[in-house]
Amino acid sequence: GAGVSQSPSNKVTEKGKDVELRCDPISGHTALYWYRQSLGQGLEFLIYFQGNSAPDKSGLPSDRFSAERTGGSVSTLTIQRTQQEDSAVYLCASSLAGYTGELFFGEGSRLTVL
Amino acid sequence: GESVGLHLPTLSVQEGDNSIINCAYSNSASDYFIWYKQESGKGPQFIIDIRSNMDKRQGQRVTVLLNKTVKHLSLQIAATQPGDSAVYFCAETENQAGTALIFGKGTTLSVSS
Numbered sequence: 093g094a095g096v097s098q099s100p101s102n103k104v105t106e107k108g109k110d111v112e113l114r115c116d117p118i119s120g121h122t123a124l125y126w127y128r129q130s131l132g133q134g135l136e137f138l139i140y141f142q143g144n145s146a147p148d149k150s151g152l153p154s155d156r157f158s159a160e161r162t163g164g165s166v167s168t169l170t171i172q173r174t175q176q177e178d179s180a181v182y183l184c185a186s187s188l189a190g191y192t193g194e195l196f197f198g199e200g201s202r203l204t205v206l
Numbered sequence: 207g208e209s210v211g212l213h214l215p216t217l218s219v220q221e222g223d224n225s226i227i228n229c230a231y232s233n234s235a236s237d238y239f240i241w242y243k244q245e246s247g248k249g250p251q252f253i254i255d256i257r258s259n260m261d262k263r264q265g266q267r268v269t270v271l272l273n274k275t276v277k278h279l280s281l282q283i284a285a286t287q288p289g290d291s292a293v294y295f296c297a298e299t300e301n302q303a304g305t306a307l308i309f310g311k312g313t314t315l316s317v318s319s
Contacts (some may be wrong), residue, residue, distance in 0.1 A: 096249070125307075127309075132311075133311055133312075134295060134309040134310050134311040134312055135250070135295065135297075135309035136309075137306040137307065137308065137309075140306070148306070150306065151306060183249055183250075185249070194240075194252040194255070195250075195252065195307065196252075197248075197249025197250050197251070198249050199247065199248055199249050200249055
């Protein structure tokens with residue numbers, strides 16, 4: 093596609109359930125990022141993938157959060173045993189190589205944990 | 207700790223006025239700064255960036271000013287239009303080869319006609 097695609101756009105789940113959020117980056121972009129945006133807040137860095145290098149997981153808030161990127165393209169963010177404080181918009185971004193500043197963001201997946 | 211923040215959470219201007227959105231950062235090692243615009247229901251969009259070896263950079267209707275002495279960044283929008291209404295975020299990182307782009311909390315710009 094022409095831009096970063098995320099799915100689902102909205103997800104409502106019950107506390108304790110696992111959720112998976114998907115990101116399709118722009119074709120050819122080797123770098124992929126996940127951010128979390130809580131209501132009225134800035135963007136909180138979660139994880140970064142660059143090519144075949146080991147991902148930078150330094151922003152993941154707990155071991156309930158994990159992400160993988162298969163084949164250097166699609167990425168899945170998994171949240172296990174969801175908590176109410178996990179409710180937020182999860183944004184994925186990609187860029188051409190390494191870090192350029194010009195990240196191209198998807199429209200996000202809004203997660204609501206009841 | 208390191209943080210990037212904005213001085214005002216909201217800014218209201220009249221169409222045609224110039225807007226100035228401010229940002230303070232605390233990490234003196236930051237050397238690359240970016241402004242993003244986020245419209246309702248959308249992901250942030252890149253507006254303009256500036257490296258620490260510059261103090262001013264101009265784009266189309268936008269200017270970013272960097273004052274490293276006081277660790278302050280500003281975004282100036284000339285002849286503000288209703289379409290400029292959005293949340294504006296400043297972001298910073300220590301180096302371009304790094305990873306985490308640290309975002310501030312955002313300033314909501316409202317433009318009335």
